[in-house]
Amino acid sequence: MNLDLRFERxxxxxxxxxxxxxxxxERIADWLMANDFAPQIGHRFRLTGEAMPGWRGWAxxxxxxxxxxxxxxxxxxxxDEDRETRVTFELTPDGNGTRLILTHRGExxxxxxxxxxxxxxxxxxxxxxxxxxxx
Numbered sequence: 001m002n003l004d005l006r007f008e009r010x011x012x013x014x015x016x017x018x019x020x021x022x023x024x025x026e027r028i029a030d031w032l033m034a035n036d037f038a039p040q041i042g043h044r045f046r047l048t049g050e051a052m053p054g055w056r057g058w059a060x061x062x063x064x065x066x067x068x069x070x071x072x073x074x075x076x077x078x079x080d081e082d083r084e085t086r087v088t089f090e091l092t093p094d095g096n097g098t099r100l101i102l103t104h105r106g107e108x109x110x111x112x113x114x115x116x117x118x119x120x121x122x123x124x125x126x127x128x129x130x131x132x133x134x135x
Contacts, residue, residue, distance in 0.1 A: 003085055003113045005104040009124050013131045015091050018098045019069035021131055022089050031127040041066055054111035055079070061087075076104070078112050100124075
């Protein structure tokens with residue numbers, strides 16, 4: 001099944017601060033999932049959450065692109081290593097804030113498409129809340 005998600009949010013924080021929230025292991029753990037992320041092209045990492053019907057509880061990922069502080073692309077394997085999806089984060093200045101566009105695209109099982117379509121909308125408010133707490 002085709003996964004084609006796109007979310008656009010304005011964050012009331014400068015691009016550099018949002019970039020740090022997207023590229024720091026501890027910050028990613030705060031708003032998304034526990035991880036062993038490193039901001040290096042080619043780095044393979046794992047996002048770990050709570051298993052649920054239709055999802056094993058982790059996604060294997062790889063950093064494919066990094067253009068600080070404006071663009072990052074991850075390969076994402078939620079279940080089957082033969083079914084790679086792509087997560088793209090794009091940041092642009094928007095007044096004194098940042099416009100974040102997050103896309104998640106590729107071929108995935110129907111249940112994972114449903115889980116991801118329902119999961120990302122809750123993660124973006126968690127990112128905004130974490131940014132409000134960040135120094």
